[in-house]
Amino acid sequence: MAGANIQFIDLAAQQAKIRDKIDAGIARVLDHGQYIMGPEVREFEAQLAGFTGAEHAFGCANGTDALAVVLMAWGVGPGHAVFVPSFTYVASAEVAGMLGATPFFVDVHEDTFNIDPESFEKAIGEAKALGLEATAVVPVDLFGQPADVPAIQRIADANGVKVLVDAAQSFGATLHNKRVGTWGHATTTSFFPAKPLGCYGDGGAIFTNDAELGKVIDSIRLHGKGREKYDNVRIGMNSRLDTLQAAILKEKLAIFPEEVIARDRVAARYTAALKDVARTPKLIDGATSVWAQYTLIVDDRDAVQAKCKEAGVPTMVYYPVALSQQTGYKHYPGVSGGTPVSDSLSGRVLSLPMHPYLTEDDQDMIIETVRTVLGF
Template sequence: MEFRDLKSQYNKYKIEIDSAIQEVINNANFIGGKEVNTLERRLAEYVDVKHCITCANGTEAMTLLMMAWDIKEGDAVFVPDFTFFSTGEIVSFRGATPIFVDVDKDTFNIDTVKLEKSINKVINEGKLTPKVIIPVDLFGLPADHIQVEKIANKYNLKVLEDAAQGFGGSINGRKACSFGNAATTSFFPAKPLGCYGDGGAIFTDNDELANLLNSLKVHGKGENKYDNVRIGVNSRLDTIQATILNVKLTAFIEHELDDVNRICILYTKNLKGIVETPVIPEGYVSSFAQYTIKLKSKEGRDALQAKLKENGIPSMVYYVKPMHEQGAFAEYNHDDSDFEVTNELCDTALSLPMHPYMNSRDVNFICKIVLKSNY
């Protein structure tokens, strides 16, 4: 059994994917070209924003925004404590300070009450200047972007929606990657929309920001790549990955998003009341990068994972260590009591196999093992 079954997806779309890759090879147009332009246009239309700027990966996408917004030493950027390392890493990479915020116990996304308290604490201390909030759409579920936007407006902060796991999710019909001043996503293979390597994208309605990002991602180019008007980076999505994504985007729109939500319903029907199952607030749609349950204890979580493994069922722990305990952030002083929910999740959360190509037989087998284990 696969945790995220890319093989079944490829077999279903093998003819289309192979043909698309072969066309790029035949044309020998490996950087840029119509495939990248087509992908950017289609992604922008799907999300319903004016601009999509593709780049090398999701981390680079966020880094490019930090560069464009001139985030630097002395700035504070607010990041959820329960997320992947890169969301905080890109802040420190620019010399700024990541301020970690505990998450909501139901959605696992940034706790907006604690977020506002953290902003006021930084303001009152007077050592750093609050600049940006980075809410993460964790496991495919959009963060509470409506409340985050209200807080950002109140304190004159920018918002970067980290939708690396959230592409395809929505709030009242509004798509993930359309919130904040700009949004980013990742095309890492295991993501809801993934390529066969690394890739990422930035979404924005701001024309000036889009122009700046298109310059920064290609060595700070001006009129052309040999006219360098600023210091930039080399962060382009290659054409083969773009053409693969064009095939997979069609599949995602036509059935994959619906299919993972069908699998979610089946999981939750079997497991509700036995373990804590994902909470999807009213009006929200998750793209289910992961289906994550919560056990009562670390011992129970680890025992269940071992039992699943015995039965050939892969599972994953996201995340073993909270952001505030990462060695790379050891210079910052943190009060562990500020992160009660995150600390609990790191000990009790477990992600089960989840992808559009699962069948009910697989789901029922997984649930049977969970039910029998009674952890």
């Protein structure tokens, strides 16, 4: 088995499929020369809205900015609690701290990796007891499947909390037959190259059905612009999606639905072959996943990863340290009792190669390797 050239994510295979279209799209931008907010940006935003069903879609510079822009639009700042799962990438909490607000960590469900509504509900009262205003919650759709946003929304609505869905990893997924992008008060995503829909650099987007919120979002991403370019009516930031990236993303979006089907096919084969030897991912009722990652829960994770590497199977760990335990964040408050599930997962999760161009032969080798390493 050793020596197989298996890619954890294979962007080259995707590029080979659509290289002529990408080259043509880039050439069009070079020809018209509108490198900032050119026509491809508006076209791509319209395609995003059409794909998701959201009434408004706005491109921006990256997924982190997308989160920050929405929180800025809501006036989030000092004295505000923003509830974030401890088991996720740092950006989900970073933006709250950056704005002077307080990231407040809550736990996740072990079987889905996503935010635990009961932990969130408990944290609201505890944040208020600390003198914080419960302002926003950021349910993260980790590894490609939507969080239980309806449950989160019910709790949030009862407590006057805004819901900002972090769909950096779940763009293209659905929940109860509604696409990601239409849940919560707003949704954000990332087009980082390794994401299911990724560009060739940084990029992100924001979705909302709230027209007034959309106007503020559009202003903030453009330096707080008002009616005129040099009439800045609020504090904003420079967070525009480059025209070249929009041109690339338009071509990738065209093949994205078939890639999601291919990802799901890979995930189904993994689950069928590995569910008896490891904890495999579980989907909540009514959810589909785009499988940004296919993540197992295993004991003795580091040894398993090392043996997979020896056999030529690349794996990754997302994420090795829970946010509430990281140096820059462990001073922030969290739900009473801590986040034990997040802490446990950080030592046991292991992600397998996942992309639409993974051949069945490669899948078989990965499966055989994992089963062998785990002693089966």
